[in-house]
Amino acid sequence: MLEFRTRALVLRTFDLAESDRLVHLYTEDLGRVSAIAKGARRSQRRFPGTLEIFNLLDAQLVDPPHASIMRLESACLERPFERLVNDLGRYAIACYFIEILGRFTGEHEADPELFRFAVGVLDVLAEEVPDRLLALLVLTKTLAHLGYRPQLIACAICGASISAAAGRVEFSARQGGVVCGSCGTGEEAAVPAALLRALEEGIRMPLRERARLALAPPAVRRAELLLERFFRYHVGIELRSSAFVHATLGFEQVDAARPGEDTAPARDAMVACGPEPAGRI
Structure with a gap:
């Protein structure tokens, strides 16, 4: 035994x-x-x-x-991690994160680095005021650790830097990320190159420093749509906790911390290439 x-x-x-x-x-x-x-x-x-x-x-x-x-x-x-269950916003993002670990990791496949990353994420969630950008970066950093990392700073087809790309820039879930004006088909919506560069920086920087990105709520929402579409395409499933996060951290509540709020009703209702570095926690 x-x-x-x-x-x-x-x-x-x-x-x-x-x-x-x-x-x-x-x-x-x-x-x-x-x-x-x-x-x-x-x-x-x-x-x-x-x-x-x-x-x-x-x-x-x-x-x-x-x-x-x-x-x-x-x-x-x-x-x-008591603060995660005593604050609805923290609880929602933590559920989001735990669902990713439960659904995208294999049984008996040890990854000590991912484990330490996971503990670090919960530490951050217990300390930080919860907001939609925090939820988005937790999703993106975690799936990057698991090998699902969108191409954000160079064309996924030709490799051209988006800072030097002429014309419109698209984001294609099928191609794996940003597509420059020369390679784009015009079928995808144009995306500001500055938003893509901010997301790349967000993946690399510690979660506690996300305010440096200075992304307004509409930009965060646009980034959510892009990245959630990317992960649905490449992973093939919808995260059940996503709707819970969106309902809990609506943009009218993004800056409102709700410490000590009773989360019992919510708790009762809930319950490509190799991995690339996802930056610091």
Whole structure:
């Protein structure tokens, strides 16, 4: 019987039978795994407050022979990220992020760098005032870490720099990013080169410094449409949490922090080439 001790983030949990819980984890050493927490529903002593969403755990996992799923033997709470569940805006973006980890990472595919990035993102979300640009950059940086990175500063067809491209500049999800005036077909809407360069800078800069981009709400919304179309084309699915983020962080609320707001109703309702660097967290 194999035993593992690793740091883990709680992605989701489900009640199982009368006394157990099924826990989905993203771990530092094993990647994404599912495990049964025996007796977690019946006894508060085995996992006291540890199996809540977003929690960072020091987990001991057991992989019994001939079993189809691992067992969570014990878990110590390393960091609870309480601010993520006590503020609706932070909670929405964190759900968005956790859904990406749960849907776009492979089972038992360890990526310690991605794990450390994930913990860093949750740290930022716990500290920063939530807004649509923060949500957009979390999406873009995370999927860049996973290998889905749009071409934003050079033509995806000929490689010409967009700063030097003559005429209109288009953004083509099919081509993988920006297309210069010479290569464009005119079928895609024109996009300001300055917006594309700002997005590239946003991917590379720390999330805490995003205000330096000075993007107005209409520009953020335009960027959302471009990048969400790109990811739908290349990934083929819609993120369920996207609508929750948009509803929670409408542009009329972008600058309004809502600390301490009760998120219980929302929580009840929710629940190409190789990867390129996605910049600093």
